[in-house]
Amino acid sequence: MPEVIKVEQSRQKSFTLQIPLVYEPVGMFDAAPDFMQAQTLEELYNRIHTCTKCPLGSTRTNFVFGAGNPHAEIVFIGEAPGADEDLQGEPFVGRAGQLLTKILASINLSREEVYICNILKCRPPNNRKPLPSEVEQCQPYLYMQLKLINPPFIVALGLTAAETLLRRKLRMAEARGRWYDFYGARMLVTYHPAALLRNPELKRDTWDDVRMLRKAYDEYRQSGRLPEPTVS
Numbered sequence: 001m002p003e004v005i006k007v008e009q010s011r012q013k014s015f016t017l018q019i020p021l022v023y024e025p026v027g028m029f030d031a032a033p034d035f036m037q038a039q040t041l042e043e044l045y046n047r048i049h050t051c052t053k054c055p056l057g058s059t060r061t062n063f064v065f066g067a068g069n070p071h072a073e074i075v076f077i078g079e080a081p082g083a084d085e086d087l088q089g090e091p092f093v094g095r096a097g098q099l100l101t102k103i104l105a106s107i108n109l110s111r112e113e114v115y116i117c118n119i120l121k122c123r124p125p126n127n128r129k130p131l132p133s134e135v136e137q138c139q140p141y142l143y144m145q146l147k148l149i150n151p152p153f154i155v156a157l158g159l160t161a162a163e164t165l166l167r168r169k170l171r172m173a174e175a176r177g178r179w180y181d182f183y184g185a186r187m188l189v190t191y192h193p194a195a196l197l198r199n200p201e202l203k204r205d206t207w208d209d210v211r212m213l214r215k216a217y218d219e220y221r222q223s224g225r226l227p228e229p230t231v232s
């Protein structure tokens with residue numbers, strides 16, 4: 001039996017991510033955008049993969065939706081596709097992605113068990129940071145993805161992802177190693193694998209963070225209880 005099926009069957013059933021619908025109708029006949037009617041990730045992909053809501057839609061090679069188990073209990077979220085991801089249409093496939101695969105393996109997780117995606121679905125030119133206007137346009141897609149996956153654990157890879165999701169300015173040294181509440185899910189913040197490639201000394205902290213994740217995840221699978229948030 002494929003591992004992904006085993007994961008789906010053993011999933012805790014009681015958890016529901018309380019992520020808000022980001023659309024508010026402005027008039028009686030105003031309807032929610034088409035993508036918000038999606039019932040599955042595949043439907044969502046079909047409704048948004050030709051998006052050109054922001055200028056990145058005209059400079060991308062490929063739209064990078066996300067990959068992994070559609071019923072994952074842990075979702076890893078990075079910043080935006082890079083050059084390799086843009087070429088292949090898959091998230092985290094370059095050197096940083098290979099390192100992420102190793103980090104997952106170090107806590108006995110495979111890419112197929114978890115879900116991996118980014119805040120933005122299209123590559124910013126020269127890998128620059130996403131602009132606030134791009135994040136604003138793209139974030140509803142991510143929220144819809146999270147609503148459909150319904151993960152009890154979320155890992156923000158890097159400060160851009162963490163600050164976008166938590167809507168506050170953070171310093172990595174203070175943000176990592178803590179549990180945040182994210183609409184009922186528990187969110188951990190750690191370094192983006194690309195930062196580890198630039199500065200291998202950060203690996204030790206990252207390994208501590210993912211071990212913390214593994215421990216809490218094992219406890220959740222045994223008891224159904226999530227860790228208490230350590231930051232309000």
Ligand code: SF4
Binds near residue numbers: 055122137
């Ligand atoms: S980055 Fe997001 S909002 Fe911008 S074009 Fe791509 S999918 Fe659309």
